[in-house]
Amino acid sequence: MDALARPIIPPAPYVHPEDLSTPRLVVATLSNTLGNWSKNAFDIPWGRRNVLGVDSLLVNDPAAIRQVMQTNMTAYGRPLAAVRPVRPLAGAGVLLSEGAEWKRQRKMLAPAFTPGTVESLIPHFHAAAGNLAERRAGQPRANLSDAFHHATLEAVLRSLFSLPPGPEQTELAALVRDYVATAGRPNFLDGFAPREESFAFAGGARRRFRKRWFAAVDRIVAARRAGTAGADHVDLLDRLLAVRDAETGAPLSDAEVRDQCATMLFAGFETTSRLLFWATYLLSLDGAEQTRLRQEVRAFPPERLATLEDQHHWPRLRNVLLEAMRLYPPVPIIMRQVVTPDVLCGESLGKGCLVWISPWVLHRHTAFWDSPTAFMPDRFAGKPTPWISEPGYMPFGGGPRICIGAAFALAEASIILATVLERFELSMESDRPVMPVGGVTTAPDHEPWFRVERVG
Numbered sequence: 001m002d003a004l005a006r007p008i009i010p011p012a013p014y015v016h017p018e019d020l021s022t023p024r025l026v027v028a029t030l031s032n033t034l035g036n037w038s039k040n041a042f043d044i045p046w047g048r049r050n051v052l053g054v055d056s057l058l059v060n061d062p063a064a065i066r067q068v069m070q071t072n073m074t075a076y077g078r079p080l081a082a083v084r085p086v087r088p089l090a091g092a093g094v095l096l097s098e099g100a101e102w103k104r105q106r107k108m109l110a111p112a113f114t115p116g117t118v119e120s121l122i123p124h125f126h127a128a129a130g131n132l133a134e135r136r137a138g139q140p141r142a143n144l145s146d147a148f149h150h151a152t153l154e155a156v157l158r159s160l161f162s163l164p165p166g167p168e169q170t171e172l173a174a175l176v177r178d179y180v181a182t183a184g185r186p187n188f189l190d191g192f193a194p195r196e197e198s199f200a201f202a203g204g205a206r207r208r209f210r211k212r213w214f215a216a217v218d219r220i221v222a223a224r225r226a227g228t229a230g231a232d233h234v235d236l237l238d239r240l241l242a243v244r245d246a247e248t249g250a251p252l253s254d255a256e257v258r259d260q261c262a263t264m265l266f267a268g269f270e271t272t273s274r275l276l277f278w279a280t281y282l283l284s285l286d287g288a289e290q291t292r293l294r295q296e297v298r299a300f301p302p303e304r305l306a307t308l309e310d311q312h313h314w315p316r317l318r319n320v321l322l323e324a325m326r327l328y329p330p331v332p333i334i335m336r337q338v339v340t341p342d343v344l345c346g347e348s349l350g351k352g353c354l355v356w357i358s359p360w361v362l363h364r365h366t367a368f369w370d371s372p373t374a375f376m377p378d379r380f381a382g383k384p385t386p387w388i389s390e391p392g393y394m395p396f397g398g399g400p401r402i403c404i405g406a407a408f409a410l411a412e413a414s415i416i417l418a419t420v421l422e423r424f425e426l427s428m429e430s431d432r433p434v435m436p437v438g439g440v441t442t443a444p445d446h447e448p449w450f451r452v453e454r455v456g
């Protein structure tokens with residue numbers, strides 16, 4: 001930061017001075033789950049509230065979070081309201097599995113996410129980044145929210161299946177994008193369903209999507225198994241086909257391979273796309289930081305990045321990505337529901353109680369951060385893995401279920417952002433603030449136009 005320059009305070013929803021009454025809380029939550037918090041939430045270690053008969057606990061205390069996500073994690077499951085919309089996308093893959101089945105799957109998937117494997121995927125990240133930059137060339141303005149959606153889907157589809165742009169990639173991309181924007185949005189019935197299969201009469205669109213989606217992924221896996229997809233590929237599908245159960249030695253079944261692929265696609269594309277959007281938005285507000293990053297990237301141009309270790313050439317870029325995830329966590333809320341009664345923060349929690357662990361709140365909490373609302377990437381200097389070392393920082397979740405794709409996401413986002421910054425200067429066309437809106441991911445309230453000027 002320049003000696004006398006003040007850090008920018010990027011847009012965020014209004015923080016209410018007092019806790020909202022139940023009717024106002026319901027209305028505020030329906031319009032934006034990030035806009036219903038009172039100042040208190042950002043100061044306290046925990047808070048309990050009953051809203052329309054639903055017992056809820058907001059947990060900010062690191063020891064209590066560890067209890068939910070690690071030491072007594074079997075007492076807490078994913079709430080049905082969160083599982084129902086995701087099931088058609090992720091099937092029985094690792095994201096939605098529980099207990100011993102989750103443990104088995106996570107262990108089997110681990111070799112697909114080692115640093116060595118992620119490193120082997122770097123050419124796919126470069127390809128997606130290069131295509132994004134190419135599409136921007138000669139265009140003075142861009143909807144970067146949309147552009148990053150395309151680029152991150154391409155990166156994941158290439159990493160999973162070595163799928164280059166073409167009709168198959170277009171079909172899969174359109175299917176997922178359409179689903180998350182329509183039938184895949186959590187709805188009113190999800191909140192009241194007593195079982196996963198309840199209200200089947202209203203689930204036609206989700207069933208149709210699931211059928212088409214799984215059929216499309218099945219076709220790709222079948223072509224690889226049949227050897228008709230060519231041998232010239234390095235991707236996650238290879239790794240999944242090579243997986244063996246530690247005890248039985250059995251490979252994954254077709255359905256298991258498909259469900260894991262579908263899970264990675266869902267978990268990996270929109271989260272990384274949001275990270276890239278908010279990082280570029282912040283850099284458009286902070287031109288001086290953008291210039292510094294461009295200098296850093298030009299000193300080690302993206303095409304030279306061949307290993308994960310090479311990311312050390314871009315320390316500022318990494319700090320900006322980490323700070324973007326602090327201010328606008330791609331996953332703003334991690335929900336758990338009590339399945340076995342437990343005592344948490346000294347409170348007795350019965351079955352069904354909702355536990356809210358909110359990266360949005362934690363990342364702006366006064367106990368963990370100086371100037372919590374300010375954009376100050378340097379706060380992460382010298383902290384290589386703050387999502388593990390910093391108690392108030394959990395963009396990737398925590399405990400044994402921490403995001404399996406964190407290294408993948410950071411390498412991919414670094415390469416895409418560096419490629420864009422090396423070639424283009426970004427600024428906003430309009431002064432209208434872009435407000436974050438909470439859903440499954442932290443979305444912008446509108447998709448702004450960026451001015452994109454080629455730099456020499």
Ligand code: HEM
Nearest residue numbers: 095267268271272275330331395396397401403404405409
């Ligand atoms: C910036 C990008 C990303 C963010 C912020 C992010 C965030 C998260 C979070 C918060 C969780 C924990 C959810 C919970 O405990 O309820 C999670 C889990 C997961 N993520 Fe990510 N993620 C990102 C990218 C990726 C990528 C690129 C992949 C795969 C290619 C991926 C695959 C997964 C999977 C499979 C899980 C479930 C792990 C388990 O339950 O054992 N994520 N992610």
